[in-house]
Amino acid sequence: MMLDSNADAKPEVRSARFALARELNHMGARVRIATVPPLDGVNGPDDLIAVGGDEAISSVLELAQPSPEVITAEVEAAIGEILAAKPNIGAEHMRRALDAVADVSDHIDRTMLEGRIAAAVRGVVPKDTIVREVSARRQEREARQQDFSSRNREAELRAVPVDAARLIEEIETFFADRAHLPEGAARVLSYFALNTWTFKLFDTVPYLSLESAVPGCGKSTVIRLLDALSCRSRKASSLSEAVMFRLIDAEGPTLLVDEAETIDGRSERAEALRAIAHEGYKQGGQVPRCQGEEHDVRWFDVYCPKTFAAIGGLTGALLDRCLVIHMEKAPKGSVRKSTRHRALHRDRQELVVQLEAYALQSSDALRRLYEAEPDCGYWPSITDREAELWGPLLIHARLAGPDCEAKLIAVVDKFSEEEAEIKSADSKIAKTIALLDAISTHPDTTFTPGDVVPTLAQSEAWGRTLAEVKGRNDDSVRISQAAKVGYFLRNFRLRGKKNGTGHMAYESAAAIACLSAHVPQNFPKSPKPPKPPSQNHCVIQLPGNNASLVGPETKEGFGCQSPESGDANPEPSDGQGLDLLNSARVAVAVLTNDEDDRTNSVMMEGEI
């Protein structure tokens, strides 16, 4: 019996169905009730065929259940058949009885009927087997129902009209109306929320860092807003390592971690959480853990979008994987929309349906667009980690249209600059920049860690570290301070040589080139280093033949671009280059653009 979807809502239809089912059952028919799902625009089976096709109607028939009014009678009949067939009970008898019992929804009724079947087949089939078989049938049925529900939902969502550009604007307004955000942040949040619904299409997923200097700047509010719009969002302020990787593996949620200051700590737990977060921003990111009594190694998938809200923000590698929104207190008297639970629940409904529909309808187009991206990227100016983080969001923008793309690119530029500034405050990066500065100002072509200690001691990044060094006397303090710098330099795998005094000496040019590659690009306050030999003209025509010497390739990053390539600081630096050039130990001769250096260039050619 497959009546219209409103059958349950109409008492007279319900009672008529019951009467008919009872009558048919009395006649010996086996009655099943097939329920047409109450979808938009669907009343009868004909409407369901129009919306969901033949497959939908087949699913409805497959999931037909016995009428509750007659189910007990069916089980009784099945038990009667078993008793009549005894002792020659066939598999068919058992199958029918088990199917009938599995259809009983009430747990107590079901348990009693299982007992009755067990009594009927005592000595032939153990009761455990009956219970297990009934349970397996119910699970299978539930899985089929779940599958059917999701297919129905999919059919519904495919019919929802979605305008991606408008949706992005609406989400942006949703955030902007409810939280005090810096310029461009609402747009970033909009794309982030959008991407949570489709992140599995991409190789990377950006994290979000909500940071503020003091409490009360609205980080938790933004977390609540993201919770309302993100896909399978999970909000947590206290996470253990096990909860984190098991939750991500099981659900692939959007993880919203409030009060994330602890993650940036030095505890074992913080390190474990960080390790998972570091791994989980790339598709296929997994962590191994032992599981079960046999200690089997299992790999847990940890790839998912994550948001961290912390006073003071994040540092290190985790910061590097985040889009950073620096929040400030809202001005007094500013009025925003309510973020209470009920208000959010009400306002989010339509947007979530749109987001779901967008994810379903646009996934193929997004995948094609992503796969067709050239090696240099659709946006060549956005490279490396930035490309990994912003790429997925820009793909959404590109799909939404050129206007959306242009607006997001403007936001990317602004955020990249701000993020570079934030990263520069990170202690290791700040120390690297200070060290770079110190090496640049060092007059010789080689330096020992001890040579740069006096300069570093004046810097903010190193001052405290070096001041805390203790020793028996000044000499031992100086040695310890130099050791600190030496240990730090080891991170960069620089090759040094012991000089005449037995100290490790490094080549300045090589050190500058190496360290430059480790500080953020577009760093707005970076010191102006001397141009290393390779950064000016790289090719010298040797007199007498047509051979040329080619210098090392220009490295990206801190001050290494040639003026022609659009260097932010094209002016020549403070003459350090000349010292390098005059040295016989510089491997490759260099010509500069500056008039004053031309003579030196000639000299160099002569020397060569």
Add this chain to the structure above:
Amino acid sequence: MNLTPVDLQKFEVLGIGSELLEQACVERVTDGEARREYGVTLAGDMSGIVFPYFSPMDGLRRTCRLRRDHPEIERGKPRKKYVVAYGDRRHLYFVPGCAELVNDHSVPVVLVEAEKSALALVAGLNASSRSCFLSQWADVLDGGDASASRRAPTANGWTKQARCPILLSAVIEM
């Protein structure tokens, strides 16, 4: 068959092709034809699409139901959209081609609420989906031994004993 292209398109959306409609003798009637040919003599414009009801036993037309093009509107909702001949009672609607199946006790019967649903169900269950459908339903129905207790329900039995106002059926061949 005199259905208009618009009618055909509406049926096509439900998966009901013109061939099936022709077999079911679904046709468009004017107000005069409805009154003259089908005995639908209620007040108002009776033009619309008629679904004739044929007996699977003798193939004769028993009655019909008419879907009116211009039903009266009451409080924004159409009233008397589907009508039957004056004084008629309810009948079962059997889809075309089920005559030889009604006496086969192993054939599953699907009861739906409207002629369109019955036709759509028959049309929609194409070869592949039908086999899928039947594989699931075989479990339910393979116990259909022709014992005395499994009498085939009759239209009269249903209508009289169940007092159910919604008796329209589609019969699906196994």
